[in-house]
Amino acid sequence: MERTIALTVNEESYEVTVRPHWMLVDVLRDRLALTGTKKGCGGGACGCCTVLIGGEPALACMTLAIRCGGRHITTIEGLARNGTLHPLQEAAIAHGAVQCGYCTPGWLLSAKVLLDRNPAPTREDVRAAISGNLCRCTGYRKIEDAILAAAARTR
Amino acid sequence: MTLPKFDYVAPRSVQEACQLLEGGGGGARAIAGGTELLMALKNRQESPGVLVDLAALPLDKISYSDEDGLRIGALVTLRHLAAHPLVGAKYPVLAQAARAAGTVQLQAMATIGGNLCQNTCCMYYHRAAGARQSLDPCLKLDGDLCYVVAGSAQCWASYAGDLAPALLVLGATIVIADSHGEKIMPLRDLFSGDGKRPHTLGPGQLVTEIRVPSAASRSGGAYVKLRQRAALDYPLLGVAAYVAMDAAGTTCREAALALTGVERTPVIVEEACRLQGEALTDGAIQTLAAAARRRARAINNVCGIPVRYRRDMVAVYAESALRRARDAATH
Numbered sequence: 001m002e003r004t005i006a007l008t009v010n011e012e013s014y015e016v017t018v019r020p021h022w023m024l025v026d027v028l029r030d031r032l033a034l035t036g037t038k039k040g041c042g043g044g045a046c047g048c049c050t051v052l053i054g055g056e057p058a059l060a061c062m063t064l065a066i067r068c069g070g071r072h073i074t075t076i077e078g079l080a081r082n083g084t085l086h087p088l089q090e091a092a093i094a095h096g097a098v099q100c101g102y103c104t105p106g107w108l109l110s111a112k113v114l115l116d117r118n119p120a121p122t123r124e125d126v127r128a129a130i131s132g133n134l135c136r137c138t139g140y141r142k143i144e145d146a147i148l149a150a151a152a153r154t155r
Numbered sequence: 156m157t158l159p160k161f162d163y164v165a166p167r168s169v170q171e172a173c174q175l176l177e178g179g180g181g182g183a184r185a186i187a188g189g190t191e192l193l194m195a196l197k198n199r200q201e202s203p204g205v206l207v208d209l210a211a212l213p214l215d216k217i218s219y220s221d222e223d224g225l226r227i228g229a230l231v232t233l234r235h236l237a238a239h240p241l242v243g244a245k246y247p248v249l250a251q252a253a254r255a256a257g258t259v260q261l262q263a264m265a266t267i268g269g270n271l272c273q274n275t276c277c278m279y280y281h282r283a284a285g286a287r288q289s290l291d292p293c294l295k296l297d298g299d300l301c302y303v304v305a306g307s308a309q310c311w312a313s314y315a316g317d318l319a320p321a322l323l324v325l326g327a328t329i330v331i332a333d334s335h336g337e338k339i340m341p342l343r344d345l346f347s348g349d350g351k352r353p354h355t356l357g358p359g360q361l362v363t364e365i366r367v368p369s370a371a372s373r374s375g376g377a378y379v380k381l382r383q384r385a386a387l388d389y390p391l392l393g394v395a396a397y398v399a400m401d402a403a404g405t406t407c408r409e410a411a412l413a414l415t416g417v418e419r420t421p422v423i424v425e426e427a428c429r430l431q432g433e434a435l436t437d438g439a440i441q442t443l444a445a446a447a448r449r450r451a452r453a454i455n456n457v458c459g460i461p462v463r464y465r466r467d468m469v470a471v472y473a474e475s476a477l478r479r480a481r482d483a484a485t486h
Contacts, residue, residue, distance in 0.1 A: 001162050001163065003163075019160070020160070020161055020162060020163035020206065021157075021158040021159065021160050021161060022158075023158070042156040042197065043156065043194055043197065044190060044194065044257075044258075044260075044261060045387055047258065047260060050260055056232075056234065056263045057259055057260045057263050058260060058263060058264055059190075059260045059261070059264065061156075062189060062190055062193050062194075062261075062264065063189070063264070064163075064186075064189065064193070064206075066163055067165075067186075067189075067208060067210060110259060110260070113259075128259070129259060131258055131259065131385065131386035131387075132257075132258025132259045132260045132261065132386060132387065
């Protein structure tokens with residue numbers, strides 16, 4: 001059984017033929033060559049595969065691609081605009097919040113969801129917002145600093 | 156982790172979904188948020204022939220009126236529920252429970268209906284397919300032995316949904332649909348008491364709506380949760396408390412206490428009704444917390460946490476939840 005679905009990813013339209021058991025993360029990475037979305041635990045625990053579906057955070061490793069027909073998806077590739085990094089990305093670099101980089105796309109998108117709704121978050125708000133994103137390198141402090149700095153810059 | 160193959164249908168109405176589930180017999184499974192079901196598929200604990208996608212059904216609304224109370228469509232996500240201003244203001248115990256489940260991403264995907272229909276947990280069941288090969292299958296995996304209670308012919312997996320205790324203390328009812336129509340029943344009747352098949356839903360039956368009576372004035376609630384990490388984990392213990400005070404704010408009109416993560420169903424601590432007509436003193440709260448400790452029979456089915464600790468924490472967390480509920484009701 002195959003079905004062709006229309007996906008809008010980072011405001012570009014795609015038609016993809018998928019099988020029911022294909023995960024969104026695999027379709028993004030292997031069919032659309034959008035390899036910024038990372039595959040970590042594969043079980044909903046690490047947050048590496050976080051994308052936005054209709055503006056809401058979602059785990060691409062726990063989402064069936066066939067259910068995404070007609071949906072608007074934002075991946076990490078959609079965060080920069082016209083070659084200019086998003087303030088969150090710039091703050092991540094400035095604050096040394098990236099080491100191995102594997103968790104980075106996921107927490108950046110979680111942070112985007114936070115700042116879209118709450119332009120002036122507290123550190124506690126930031127911690128809650130990224131509590132579904134595991135980082136094994138930086139220890140979170142620099143990530144929190146970067147998100148708070150980006151929030152201050154965009155206010 | 157890859158998924159096994161299955162067929163996929165996306166019905167447009169509740170009636171059609173129920174017919175598809177009924178017609179598919181045991182081989183059809185409903186998928187709402189999918190956060191639990193897809194893990195069960197990845198771990199090869201389940202292998203349905205067809206997934207019936209509920210996403211297109213019109214069950215994603217929250218409404219409130221003083222006459223009807225709160226009505227929550229079964230497909231409302233936990234994130235939507237927790238962020239709803241009316242839910243936060245009138246039913247804080249519910250908003251707290253929704254925020255305590257999983258992570259932000261899982262809350263945005265998971266639905267309230269799916270959370271209530273969450274499967275029971277046990278360290279012998281919740282293991283990756285490869286790890287399970289080292290042991291003969293347990294009762295929950297259609298084997299014939301229990302590793303937790305040696306010699307038992309019953310499965311002792313624990314119910315660990317976060318939303319159920321919060322909804323139980325609020326006196327929730329649920330709407331169940333099947334191909335013949337729908338019926339309303341108390342939420343407590345959704346739970347069977349069987350660790351292997353923890354719900355009473357038959358094939359082709361769906362929870363479509365959750366109804367909560369209108370919020371009483373001078374009421375308060377709280378949900379507190381014991382877990383290994385402050386995010387993601389299922390509750391090792393969850394306690395929901397609800398109290399309503401009289402107009403003077405001194406005497407308890409109504410009190411309810413419910414637990415999750417300890418037994419095969421959510422546990423309603425019936426002794427809470429003894430607080431009716433009483434002053435909610437610290438002593439009265441401690442007496443009820445001690446009753447909850449005696450009532451709850453957590454068993455040793457969680458990896459790395461001594462069961463004695465989980466049992467002892469029942470009184471501590473029950474007291475904390477009751478104090479918070481009282482403080483919210485009297486301020």
